[in-house]
Amino acid sequence: xxxxxxxxxxxxxSAAQPPTLHxxxxxxxxxxxxxxxxxxxxxxxxxxxxxxxxxxxDTDVTNDLLTALDLPPLPRHWTVTTRTTLTVTVVADSSDDxxxxxxxxxxxxxxxxxxxxxxxxxxxxxxxxGELADDSVANPVAAAVHHPTRA
Numbered sequence: 001x002x003x004x005x006x007x008x009x010x011x012x013x014s015a016a017q018p019p020t021l022h023x024x025x026x027x028x029x030x031x032x033x034x035x036x037x038x039x040x041x042x043x044x045x046x047x048x049x050x051x052x053x054x055x056x057x058d059t060d061v062t063n064d065l066l067t068a069l070d071l072p073p074l075p076r077h078w079t080v081t082t083r084t085t086l087t088v089t090v091v092a093d094s095s096d097d098x099x100x101x102x103x104x105x106x107x108x109x110x111x112x113x114x115x116x117x118x119x120x121x122x123x124x125x126x127x128x129x130g131e132l133a134d135d136s137v138a139n140p141v142a143a144a145v146h147h148p149t150r151a
Contacts, residue, residue, distance in 0.1 A: 045066060048074075088101075
């Protein structure tokens with residue numbers, strides 16, 4: 001099958017005419033189809049989200065469906081409980097005072113970062129005495145202890 005180019009008067013090739021309102025190129029049709037598909041995907045995700053919010057659909061099942069449809073899953077709030085070991089160096093007169101000061105340092109640090117955290121500072125180690133400090137109160141320092149990742 002051969003496609004002949006349209007010719008104008010006296011057999012000369014006619015100039016390409018821009019598409020009219022009722023004609024469009026393959027590129028334009030593809031762009032419209034992609035936009036329509038994107039809108040349909042957005043509406044599908046929104047519909048499923050609304051059903052989860054209303055309590056009609058289970059969140060985990062809905063997220064599995066969204067993943068199968070190659071749509072982003074619904075984000076959730078998670079409450080995570082972690083155990084973190086901190087080594088805090090403080091100036092104190094006794095081990096009891098050292099623990100109290102270390103607890104205060106940790107609580108202040110959590111408050112300063114603005115974390116929405118409910119935590120309980122537990123004494124899990126021992127207070128190890130160091131060198132004598134000046135009589136003036138030094139600023140305590142908290143440092144995270146890095147542990148290798150556990151399998």
